[in-house]
Amino acid sequence: MKIPYSLRVLRRPAPEDTVTDSFGKFISEVKPQHLSSVVLHRSKRMVLDSIGVGVIGSTTDVFELALQHCQHMYAPDDISSVYGRRGTRLSPTLAAFVNGVATHSMDFDDTWHPATHPSGAVLPAVLALSDMMSANSKPSGLDFLLAFNIGIEIQGRLMRFSNEAHNIPKRFHPPSVVGTMGSAAACARLLSLDPSQCSHALAIATSLSGAPMANAATQSKPLHIGNASRLGLEAALLASRGLEASSLVLDAVTGVAGFNAFYEDYVPQPLELSNDDGHMFLLEEQDMAFKRFPAHLGMHWVADAAASVHKILVGFGPGTVCPAQVQDILLRVPKSKYINRPFPDSEHEARHSFQFNACSALLDGEVTVQSFTPAALRRPDLLALLSRVRMEHPQDNPANFNSMYGEVQVTLVGGDILKGHCDTFYGHWRNPLTNESLRKKFRNNAGAVLPSEKVERLIDVVEELDRLGDCRALLSQLQ
Amino acid sequence: MLRKGITESFGAAIHALNTTQLTDGVINRSKRMMLDTLGVGLLGTRTAVFNKALAYSQLFTSHESSSVWGKSEITLPPHYAAFVNGIAVHSMDFDDTWHPATHPSGAVLPALLALAETLPSQPSGLDLLLAFNVGIEVQGRLMRFSREAYNIPERFHPPSVVGVMGSAAASAKLLGLSPAQCTNALAIAASSAGAPLANAATQTKPLHIGNAARRGLEAAQLAQRGLEGNPAILDVNCGFGVYYKDYSPSAMAVSASSDFKWILEDQDVAFKRIPAHLGMHWVVDAALAARAKLENSVRNFDLSQIRHVTLRVPPSKYVDCPFPATEHQARHSFQFNASCALLDNKVTVSSFSEAQINRPALKELLSKVEVETPKDNLPSFDKMYCEVEMETDQGQRYVARCDTFYGHWRKPLSQKDLVEKFSVNASSVLCTEGVEGVIDVTGNIERVRECSILGSYLRMTSSQHEQLYSTRSL
Numbered sequence: 001m002k003i004p005y006s007l008r009v010l011r012r013p014a015p016e017d018t019v020t021d022s023f024g025k026f027i028s029e030v031k032p033q034h035l036s037s038v039v040l041h042r043s044k045r046m047v048l049d050s051i052g053v054g055v056i057g058s059t060t061d062v063f064e065l066a067l068q069h070c071q072h073m074y075a076p077d078d079i080s081s082v083y084g085r086r087g088t089r090l091s092p093t094l095a096a097f098v099n100g101v102a103t104h105s106m107d108f109d110d111t112w113h114p115a116t117h118p119s120g121a122v123l124p125a126v127l128a129l130s131d132m133m134s135a136n137s138k139p140s141g142l143d144f145l146l147a148f149n150i151g152i153e154i155q156g157r158l159m160r161f162s163n164e165a166h167n168i169p170k171r172f173h174p175p176s177v178v179g180t181m182g183s184a185a186a187c188a189r190l191l192s193l194d195p196s197q198c199s200h201a202l203a204i205a206t207s208l209s210g211a212p213m214a215n216a217a218t219q220s221k222p223l224h225i226g227n228a229s230r231l232g233l234e235a236a237l238l239a240s241r242g243l244e245a246s247s248l249v250l251d252a253v254t255g256v257a258g259f260n261a262f263y264e265d266y267v268p269q270p271l272e273l274s275n276d277d278g279h280m281f282l283l284e285e286q287d288m289a290f291k292r293f294p295a296h297l298g299m300h301w302v303a304d305a306a307a308s309v310h311k312i313l314v315g316f317g318p319g320t321v322c323p324a325q326v327q328d329i330l331l332r333v334p335k336s337k338y339i340n341r342p343f344p345d346s347e348h349e350a351r352h353s354f355q356f357n358a359c360s361a362l363l364d365g366e367v368t369v370q371s372f373t374p375a376a377l378r379r380p381d382l383l384a385l386l387s388r389v390r391m392e393h394p395q396d397n398p399a400n401f402n403s404m405y406g407e408v409q410v411t412l413v414g415g416d417i418l419k420g421h422c423d424t425f426y427g428h429w430r431n432p433l434t435n436e437s438l439r440k441k442f443r444n445n446a447g448a449v450l451p452s453e454k455v456e457r458l459i460d461v462v463e464e465l466d467r468l469g470d471c472r473a474l475l476s477q478l479q
Numbered sequence: 480m481l482r483k484g485i486t487e488s489f490g491a492a493i494h495a496l497n498t499t500q501l502t503d504g505v506i507n508r509s510k511r512m513m514l515d516t517l518g519v520g521l522l523g524t525r526t527a528v529f530n531k532a533l534a535y536s537q538l539f540t541s542h543e544s545s546s547v548w549g550k551s552e553i554t555l556p557p558h559y560a561a562f563v564n565g566i567a568v569h570s571m572d573f574d575d576t577w578h579p580a581t582h583p584s585g586a587v588l589p590a591l592l593a594l595a596e597t598l599p600s601q602p603s604g605l606d607l608l609l610a611f612n613v614g615i616e617v618q619g620r621l622m623r624f625s626r627e628a629y630n631i632p633e634r635f636h637p638p639s640v641v642g643v644m645g646s647a648a649a650s651a652k653l654l655g656l657s658p659a660q661c662t663n664a665l666a667i668a669a670s671s672a673g674a675p676l677a678n679a680a681t682q683t684k685p686l687h688i689g690n691a692a693r694r695g696l697e698a699a700q701l702a703q704r705g706l707e708g709n710p711a712i713l714d715v716n717c718g719f720g721v722y723y724k725d726y727s728p729s730a731m732a733v734s735a736s737s738d739f740k741w742i743l744e745d746q747d748v749a750f751k752r753i754p755a756h757l758g759m760h761w762v763v764d765a766a767l768a769a770r771a772k773l774e775n776s777v778r779n780f781d782l783s784q785i786r787h788v789t790l791r792v793p794p795s796k797y798v799d800c801p802f803p804a805t806e807h808q809a810r811h812s813f814q815f816n817a818s819c820a821l822l823d824n825k826v827t828v829s830s831f832s833e834a835q836i837n838r839p840a841l842k843e844l845l846s847k848v849e850v851e852t853p854k855d856n857l858p859s860f861d862k863m864y865c866e867v868e869m870e871t872d873q874g875q876r877y878v879a880r881c882d883t884f885y886g887h888w889r890k891p892l893s894q895k896d897l898v899e900k901f902s903v904n905a906s907s908v909l910c911t912e913g914v915e916g917v918i919d920v921t922g923n924i925e926r927v928r929e930c931s932i933l934g935s936y937l938r939m940t941s942s943q944h945e946q947l948y949s950t951r952s953l
Binding site for chain 2: 062065066068069073074075077091092094170171172173176203204206207208209210211212213214215217218219220223224227234237238241242243244245246248249253254255256257258259260261262337338
């Protein structure tokens with residue numbers, strides 16, 4: 001029987017019922033006291049590391065290109081600082097863009113589980129927006145840190161809507177999907193948007209999300225993070241001007257894809273703020289990985305495994321590893337096309353090559369920033385080793401940063417077989433960098449560009465961030 | 480990895496295509512597209528979404544700036560001029576539609592005009608025409624890589640997928656980039672593609688076209704600076720293929736010396752008579768015809784005599800909206816457009832104002848409307864139909880069906896009606912000299928020495944503050 005429309009009960013979901021609105025409400029209403037001491041501590045480490053990799057990233061070609069593009073296309077704008085470039089300022093979204101590019105330019109930035117690079121999409125936008133706010137209404141350090149954590153939290157929540165997100169990506173580059181959303185959320189908070197505007201900021205950002213994996217391992221990849229940061233800020237600014245978008249963007253509506261367009265499986269959950277003063281930020285349950293060298297996270301397993309073989313080899317004979325000793329190198333790694341590159345052609349490809357990183361670590365005992373220079377890429381010893389590499393993808397080695405391992409098996413010319421195995425590299429969330437190691441990385445990175453007084457001041461300011469009355473102390477040290 | 484070289488063939492083709500390969504057919508059709516796009520864009524500069532985008536865009540300044548259509552005093556950095564003008568074009572869903580489905584011109588023309596204004600050496604009208612057609616052709620080619628593209632979309636909004644690629648291609652052409660740079664422009668643009676459909680029928684939808692124009696232009700300029708992306712972006716599934724469930728790309732072969740078969744030559748666009756989703760045009764024509772039947776047979780016809788209305792339409796969730804609350808929803812509602820046609824005997828630009836949407840008589844009629852999706856009604860702009868059946872209190876039934884509305888590519892708008900649509904739209908913003916200037920320049924674009932003259936006409940606003948635009952329907 002056909003039911004006439006007049007009799008059909010047309011139920012529009014009440015605002016509290018939709019996932020989209022629950023996110024808007026959370027962004028607008030979560031309070032600084034909801035940040036636990038663990039979350040404060042972990043997020044400050046992320047802020048420090050992100051600034052460090054951003055500053056050293058300002059020495060790369062891709063950063064220079066992005067900066068010149070912005071400076072050429074737009075008039076100078078004395079608003080938001082550019083990492084590592086004294087006196088250079090741009091419009092807020094452009095500063096967010098170039099600083100985001102810098103952060104991801106060397107693939108040196110933090111990685112989470114499910115996989116994404118959360119900080120680079122959020123911090124540049126929050127910094128740029130803070131620079132934009134008038135002198136007598138700058139956010140306090142705590143407000144700043146809260147906005148940052150909201151940006152991280154939103155990303156984590158969104159990734160948990162699908163099983164697909166838990167594995168190394170194949171289709172869309174995660175920072176381009178959730179990063180834009182995180183940036184929009186953080187900026188919406190900093191702009192003090194109301195719950196409805198926060199929801200619209202997310203919805204506007206959704207139309208700006210999503211870049212294909214094919215551009216990973218190319219010079220364009222850093223722009224994914226730069227654009228996530230920039231466009232998330234833009235979405236929040238447009239929402240603050242009253243632009244409206246879909247009110248069901250995070251909910252799954254059949255026949256009309258919203259945020260679920262980016263995933264094969266998608267089950268959204270509302271984000272509830274509990275009535276008592278507690279909210280469990282995901283960062284409390286799931287810590288961050290910080291990289292020890294500038295390459296895709298997967299490389300860290302094989303590098304550690306290969307480094308242990310290097311140690312044994314160097315113990316055998318003279319202090320260096322000689323390719324002539326090596327007959328065969330077998331890598332047992334997860335199956336993932338975009339990090340399986342036998343002969344990388346560029347620094348970008350090298351950062352995404354199991355083979356390259358294993359051989360570098362085998363030769364040198366470690367992989368460092370210097371391992372990816374043009375000269376290092378062309379070393380005859382390295383090329384010789386590369387030609388002897390075979391790959392295996394064992395069934396028990398899933399393409400998942402929480403469960404994978406890396407194994408390097410070297411067969412020497414004499415017949416001896418040496419094996420290195422790594423389940424958890426140092427820097428992984430299960431074996432986090434000590435504060436000492438994190439600061440050392442920061443000093444190496446930031447110190448390559450900034451004078452040491454600024455470097456030390458940054459360390460102190462970030463440590464004190466949640467107690468700072470005014471975040472200008474941070475904003476003024478970045479260049 | 481086996482390289483199929485498809486992306487590189489596109490880069491080479493964009494570079495190689497030249498003005499001698501433009502045929503009369505393609506020139507004629509693309510000039511009509513340009514005129515229509517400018518008209519709907521000018522009208523669109525009076526919308527709320529355009530104003531919000533303009534206010535935002537004025538945060539940015541640059542040394543070289545480009546015109547904002549319909550504004551005599553305001554200019555913007557080229558990217559943002561492309562952005563706001565693109566938004567204007569799509570702001571009322573009044574712009575052209577192609578098959579497979581997308582709105583091709585709005586993603587390309589704003590970018591080209593903004594770019595042209597900043598080039599040290601002013602492009603000719605023919606250069607502009609060529610670049611425009613390159614941008615359209617690339618979109619058409621990309622859509623033919625998947626079967627999914629042939630149906631009304633469900634996942635990604637097509638202009639956000641192919642539009643940015645078209646803009647990148649067109650901009651690369653106008654910039655005279657090398658084949659390798661053209662390839663990189665496409666690769667860079669692919670990372671800016673893909674907005675989900677959920678924002679259709681909202682105020683944000685026009686930004687899909689605005690962003691396609693802007694970010695395609697940006698991609699070309701980044702490529703010009705030497706930025707590189709994946710040179711196999713169109714070849715691989717994890718590249719451009721991520722936007723489609725089925726994906727089967729093929730190369731684009733162009734020889735600079737021989738004829739080129741433009742897709743536009745085989746497949747024309749549809750121009751809209753109503754500022755609403757294309758599907759609405761079928762249901763409106765059917766409703767008008769059914770109403771005429773009713774009027775002819777019943778003296779003193781009165782709408783309250785209608786007991787029930789059935790719409791037989793293709794299945795498409797995002798245009799099935801029984802009680803639209805906003806203008807954006809109303810433009811994407813079979814029910815609303817049919818009811819409007821029945822109530823007013825016409826659907827025009829002014830049918831979508833807040834006052835009109837909230838009319839009690841309209842709402843009452845809407846409550847009597849039901850939608851059916853017959854199995855033989857396919858969700859494709861090439862194959863769909865709409866049927867409207869009214870049942871009166873007396874039990875009489877009046878049915879009419881529309882297979883091809885006037886304006887569809889199978890029944891194109893006459894040149895007279897196309898120019899009339901433009902004049903009505905443009906007159907809401909420009910003075911007569913501006914209106915006639917645009918018609919004249921666009922009509923003779925292939926003979927125009929410097930296409931910047933178009934920009935000057937687009938800025939010739941009327942001196943009157945209040946614009947009364949005609950509600951004549953075509």
